[in-house]
Amino acid sequence: MAKIGVFYGSTTGVTEEVANKISAKLDNADVYNIAGNLEKMNDYDVIIMGTSTWGYGDLQDDWQGVLDDMPSLNLSGKKVAYFGTGDQSSFSDTFIDGIGIIHEKIKDNGVILIGETETDGYTFDGSRGVEDGKFLGLAIDEVNQSDLTDERVEKWTEEIKKAL
Numbered sequence: 001m002a003k004i005g006v007f008y009g010s011t012t013g014v015t016e017e018v019a020n021k022i023s024a025k026l027d028n029a030d031v032y033n034i035a036g037n038l039e040k041m042n043d044y045d046v047i048i049m050g051t052s053t054w055g056y057g058d059l060q061d062d063w064q065g066v067l068d069d070m071p072s073l074n075l076s077g078k079k080v081a082y083f084g085t086g087d088q089s090s091f092s093d094t095f096i097d098g099i100g101i102i103h104e105k106i107k108d109n110g111v112i113l114i115g116e117t118e119t120d121g122y123t124f125d126g127s128r129g130v131e132d133g134k135f136l137g138l139a140i141d142e143v144n145q146s147d148l149t150d151e152r153v154e155k156w157t158e159e160i161k162k163a164l
């Protein structure tokens, strides 16, 4: 299988936990906290990026810290997938905005986006993580729909495997 790296930024541990679940479903893919590990992306063919969203549509702090360095990575030809954790109820206008902020920064670097998902089953008003009616990646809401997380991860990782 292609070499997969999972990179996450997590303020209270939710996104970290989801990163570990995703890794477990992908033959224990390597998992990194993005803080201090941005350059490690260069070592992987497939890069899975996970972030939460804070403030009102703000990128998680550790991702914010590396965001401006991301365009200098050589991501050309690499497959990239996103997962975002958020709260669609309290932050209905900015649900998982973080993945959209990252994508905006690197989308012109020749990345091949995989792992987009349907928005069915979620209720929210707006998201920078949605493009052409689909989430740019996997959306996880541990605040309101934690009972769905495991099956969402399972289904998504099966799709990711097919896209490799």
Ligand SMILES: Cc1cc2nc3c(=O)[nH]c(=O)nc-3n(C[C@H](O)[C@H](O)[C@H](O)COP(=O)(O)O)c2cc1C
Binding pocket: 009, 010, 011, 012, 013, 014, 015, 016, 052, 053, 054, 055, 056, 057, 058, 060, 085, 086, 087, 088, 091, 094, 095, 096, 097, 142, 143
């Ligand atoms: C003060 C505050 C602001 C938040 N802002 C947003 C937001 O704008 N959009 C969103 O989808 N979730 C928002 N959330 C929800 C978090 O992103 C969510 O709980 C996430 O899973 C936390 O993940 P982490 O512990 O990995 O950082 C916010 C939560 C808090 C407490």
